[in-house]
Amino acid sequence: MNNEKTPLVVFAAGSLIIPFDHLEKGFEARYPNIDVQAEYHGSIQVIRHATELHKPIDVIATADASLLPMLMYSSIDPETGIPYADWYIRFASNRLAIAYHPQSAYAKDINSDNWYEILSRPDVKVGLADPRFDAVGYRALMTYALAGQKYSCPTIFTDMFYGQFTFPLGIFSDGLITTVTVPEILETRPDSHVLVRGASVELIALLEAGEIDYAFEYESVIRQHGLKMLKIPPELNLGEADYQEYYSQVQVDEDFQRFSSVKPVFRGERIGYGITIPENASHPEEAELFIAYLLSPEGRSIMAGDSHEMFDPVICDQPEQIPSSLSSACQDHNTE
């Protein structure tokens, strides 16, 4: 019987669901005594499951590595008195793109120059992940803020979002940085052409069912589902190393004063996926094996097979804290 297996609880970003499912199968074949129990949510929710719901989680993988210091280094586990995490490995990037369908409205007309105009039309239904819970959500807002600069058309953001929510999104610029503000309660109006869901992967099914015409998604996810993809320019897709400076001109502020002590501010940067082992993991050794497997040639080829290339080498934050079995995979941090 297999009832002696060690459970390994993995909480990961929704955009990793397909590659991590394959990774799980490969890992369990290699280590038959470990049973990976994976759950997928929007990246912020993934972390909240550890820091606020106090679930015992062995591996946390988010689509935004910066969330780990912001929400885990800074919050103290009341049971142990130490932070929930003190290191992470930035292992992959991604690019933002627009997923659609051959039957989507104006599918024949859309291109990488007119997308923002077509998406703003009232008869075009656009899916957006909730920026309060999912990294695609606030990254799409960054793309919109950056688009206003790139196309020298400051109304791109308001053309898309004005009047769509009961409490509006805000946008303002101080000349250096453009800031988007997200209200605490984000609810679309009944006749809105924007559809919001908690996680970006939930939008895929709605796209396939024809409920929405377009959705902001990661390139890897669009490829995995075989959907049509409209690439957006490098200044806007948040995936190019060369545009790090450019991306940092925007930020998204979230207003969560009621429910959380942390008031998240997301600064525009190149997309980076982060993985760590929480300090209260029940099975830290197995968790190390899992991350080592991800970083191994086999893990890399599984990720690449699902259109999600990893960094080579990966980048480590707080390398002195990283478990020794993993540190060999890291180069020094901050040298992307």
Next chain:
Amino acid sequence: MNRRNLAFNVTFAILGSLIVIFIVLPLISTLLSTTPAAFLQAFKDPQVIRSIGLTFGAGLIATLVASITAIPLAFLLARHNFRGKRLLEAVINLPVVIPHTAAGIALLLVFGRKGILGQWFSPLGLTFTDNLAGIVVAMLFVSVPFLINMSRESFALVDEEYEKVALTDGATPFQAFLSVTLPIAWRGVLGGAVMMWARGISEFGAVVILAYHPKIATVLIFERFNGFGLAAAQPIALILILVSLVVFLLLRILLLPDHKESK
């Protein structure tokens, strides 16, 4: 009471109490672990109040809309035997056994923007995705068997002779139904409607697929729990439990005479 009866009754009472404790314990622990301040704050939260109003209202609309067709169907099932009746009854009860997320997907394919009915309704300005109409449809689908079944049982208890007398006295079948059958069977029908409403307002799976917005109470609790944590979700959960309890208790009191008569 002799000793054997006593032993029997005590055994059954103990076993019965276990299930009562199982039901009551989570409710009480929700009550005790919510601070009064958080509870009051949730009561002042406009999103919470709006959401509960929306939930109860949508459940009511679903029940009223369903009554128009479910009550006649229940009457036919109570009065007539025909080929395929068993199959029909099985179909009517399907929504009870289908996983509700699956029901949500099935409804999306029919009432969605590109769905069979959704396409027809959208030129009339009626859309279902992320709309009140979607919530009503989802609630109706999963909860209508309660109304049909309880009404059918209630109609079956009405002696057909009364209807025949009314008919020989010159009443039309419509008049006989409205002035003879329904006045006798109303408690069971109303009880079915209450059960349907209660089942509707507690629905999550089917609604969340068709209409995430506007958020009914179950969706709001789910979102607060997942997005903001236990402390944010608990007060709303408690409000929903308490309000449901009060409403249900009131209706049970109104309907209670029925229980005495039918024994």
